[in-house]
Amino acid sequence: MRITVIANQKGGIGKTTTANQLSAGLRAKGYSVLVIDTDPQGNLSHTMRANTNIGGVFEALNGEPIEQLIQKTSQGDILASSIHLSGADKKFADYGAEYLLRKSLKPLNETYQYIIIDSPPQLGILTINTLIAATDLIIPLTADLYAFMGLSQLLNTVERIKEHGNANLYISGLLLTRYNGRSILNRDLKESIESKASEMGTTLYNTIIREGIAIREAQTNRQNIFDYAPNSNAAVDYMDFINEYLEE
Numbered sequence: 001m002r003i004t005v006i007a008n009q010k011g012g013i014g015k016t017t018t019a020n021q022l023s024a025g026l027r028a029k030g031y032s033v034l035v036i037d038t039d040p041q042g043n044l045s046h047t048m049r050a051n052t053n054i055g056g057v058f059e060a061l062n063g064e065p066i067e068q069l070i071q072k073t074s075q076g077d078i079l080a081s082s083i084h085l086s087g088a089d090k091k092f093a094d095y096g097a098e099y100l101l102r103k104s105l106k107p108l109n110e111t112y113q114y115i116i117i118d119s120p121p122q123l124g125i126l127t128i129n130t131l132i133a134a135t136d137l138i139i140p141l142t143a144d145l146y147a148f149m150g151l152s153q154l155l156n157t158v159e160r161i162k163e164h165g166n167a168n169l170y171i172s173g174l175l176l177t178r179y180n181g182r183s184i185l186n187r188d189l190k191e192s193i194e195s196k197a198s199e200m201g202t203t204l205y206n207t208i209i210r211e212g213i214a215i216r217e218a219q220t221n222r223q224n225i226f227d228y229a230p231n232s233n234a235a236v237d238y239m240d241f242i243n244e245y246l247e248e
Helices: 015-028 043-047 057-061 083-091 097-108 125-133 145-149 151-164 184-199 213-220 233-247
Strands: 002-006 033-037 071-073 076-079 114-118 136-141 170-176
Touching (some): 015 033, 015 043, 015 114, 015 136, 015 233, 057 097, 145 151
Antiparallel strands (some): 071 076
């Protein structure tokens, strides 16, 4: 079972969108997939039409059986977010709390081929839980200076996780999102990001997710891009990315 977390502490870089399209594309290819929404904002749960007023991630971390908390929606299986997660740093502050998600996922080893985790845009206890539970990490980012500067902080967190909690965690790659090839700044920063990926011991995915209105329209309609606009640039780009992901 491959457990991939989509993480970046900067908001607005396509993290939730990438988790949504990756899980939807894998399902379309016939794989069994579980989505876990650990972001207290619950945007992915909303898009997938999950009920955030019943048990989900918070209850799983609190020891309730995960099999009873998974919701089956028209867009796939999901362990949903809830407002309770906003207090996770205080609730789960005891020694060993960083292993709660990994422990809760153990009964699912034979149930799903892929688990895709959307993480919060903060490096708190929820993100640490996702990184300790994961087999690999995908870092989406836009070609702007602030997103680029934030990579070092995330890399430091990953190195600490590898040293103290999950030695096998690896960075699958950096995924450039919301890209405008006509922007000189975007093109220049793309080269810097490629160099930074090499320093991090990983790569920048060959696929670049182009900027486009179709993604925002799909989110407004609470659909994934493959159902909403299968011939759009975003759908083509995300499927190319998924094919790269599967080749790893």
